[in-house]
Amino acid sequence: MIRKNPELVAYSEVLFQKGVDGMHEEEFGPRQLILEQDHRYTKIYLIKKGIAKCYILDENGKEFIQEFLGEGMEFGELEIFRNKLTICSVESITSLKVFSFTYSCFNNLLKADFKFNQLIMKALADKIRYKAPRHSYQHAYPIEDNILKLQRMFPEITEVISKKDIANYIGVTPRSLNRALKGLREKKQSS
Amino acid sequence: MIRKNPELVAYSEVLFQKGVDGMHEEEFGPRQLILEQDHRYTKIYLIKKGIAKCYILDENGKEFIQEFLGEGMEFGELEIFRNKLTICSVESITSLKVFSFTYSCFNNLLKADFKFNQLIMKALADKIRYKAPRHSYQHAYPIEDNILKLQRMFPEITEVISKKDIANYIGVTPRSLNRALKGLREKKQSS
DNA sequence: CTTTAGGCAGGACAAATGTCCTTTTTTGTA
DNA sequence: TACAAAAAAGGACATTTGTCCTGCCTAAAG
Numbered sequence: 001m002i003r004k005n006p007e008l009v010a011y012s013e014v015l016f017q018k019g020v021d022g023m024h025e026e027e028f029g030p031r032q033l034i035l036e037q038d039h040r041y042t043k044i045y046l047i048k049k050g051i052a053k054c055y056i057l058d059e060n061g062k063e064f065i066q067e068f069l070g071e072g073m074e075f076g077e078l079e080i081f082r083n084k085l086t087i088c089s090v091e092s093i094t095s096l097k098v099f100s101f102t103y104s105c106f107n108n109l110l111k112a113d114f115k116f117n118q119l120i121m122k123a124l125a126d127k128i129r130y131k132a133p134r135h136s137y138q139h140a141y142p143i144e145d146n147i148l149k150l151q152r153m154f155p156e157i158t159e160v161i162s163k164k165d166i167a168n169y170i171g172v173t174p175r176s177l178n179r180a181l182k183g184l185r186e187k188k189q190s191s
Numbered sequence: 192m193i194r195k196n197p198e199l200v201a202y203s204e205v206l207f208q209k210g211v212d213g214m215h216e217e218e219f220g221p222r223q224l225i226l227e228q229d230h231r232y233t234k235i236y237l238i239k240k241g242i243a244k245c246y247i248l249d250e251n252g253k254e255f256i257q258e259f260l261g262e263g264m265e266f267g268e269l270e271i272f273r274n275k276l277t278i279c280s281v282e283s284i285t286s287l288k289v290f291s292f293t294y295s296c297f298n299n300l301l302k303a304d305f306k307f308n309q310l311i312m313k314a315l316a317d318k319i320r321y322k323a324p325r326h327s328y329q330h331a332y333p334i335e336d337n338i339l340k341l342q343r344m345f346p347e348i349t350e351v352i353s354k355k356d357i358a359n360y361i362g363v364t365p366r367s368l369n370r371a372l373k374g375l376r377e378k379k380q381s382s
Numbered sequence: 383c384t385t386t387a388g389g390c391a392g393g394a395c396a397a398a399t400g401t402c403c404t405t406t407t408t409t410g411t412a
Numbered sequence: 413t414a415c416a417a418a419a420a421a422g423g424a425c426a427t428t429t430g431t432c433c434t435g436c437c438t439a440a441a442g
Contacts, residue, residue: 082317087320175400373392392434412413
């Protein structure tokens, strides 16, 4: 559930070593807002190290977390294909090391480097494959089942990510998350 | 909410006229299962005419509709990038005319035809942009608001798509959909 | 004309989740 | 160590949504 893409980060490292024009290394501290929803940017980012969250804020100020981004995940890339505003905000959770690509650099790579093109294509397809079942699962199953699934897939989750973020990821209030966690504790004891 | 991509269908028409190898025209009747979840296929489809639904079935047999596909929408393409099983089933609603691409044809086009490559890249990005806010909106707002939004964006929806499908698209039971519709009718009267 | 199957509407109740608080625990800092 | 601020836990109640039925209506088939 903290998504990764080692292949893409490895290949980007190679490109960077080659001195591709328009690629840079950058760093961010924890809890920094990197992209803001409904804005326009001119760079694409790829995480080398650290964790970020990508979320949508609705008009009531509730945040709905789309995904947690780990090594090799890129963001800000959707806006290059159509000239549109960002749909998500991205904020670092831990401190972050990233590669940044200028738009023209990214476009050049897509055109001239078929391996890069393929990797980005795969990354987009993975994002779709990831998003689709997630929401239907969350809708169709009670909160407790969602928590169990999370814990199975990523046991150390509570050590890295706050309760509030976990609740926003599952799409429930912290109150409901607590209730479900209590329910699970009780079931565990009695068994 | 019935998504379209005229640019892609127009360009595919051009490719087909050129006689690209591995492209075919096919037709389906209404309510036909074209792709089944958790299976492997060797073709990619692109809708020329008609409407289909793309949905996920969970273990309890509930279906959650991901999107309604109209002209220019492609499906079966996610599985070509990673060698994986389909995550959705796709079923025609009306009768359907489609182009089909064999995997090798599709791969060749991606590699040799940059315009095609770009169009597919855009289509993937659009799918992501479409899915993200949809689920967060559905989660964050009551059913009535979701219905109003649907009706605003697509007034003739009830003429094409059954109540059950609409409910499965919003992610609620038909009972809840009815309740919400009744609520809306009452509000309308009193105003 | 009757029969039957399927879609649609809705009543009654149960269960899940949200809202609004208060209390407890943890954490960071003077 | 002590204090303030933030995060987490949970009680009480309201609201939303689901489940399980029943009945109505329509259309297609005998």
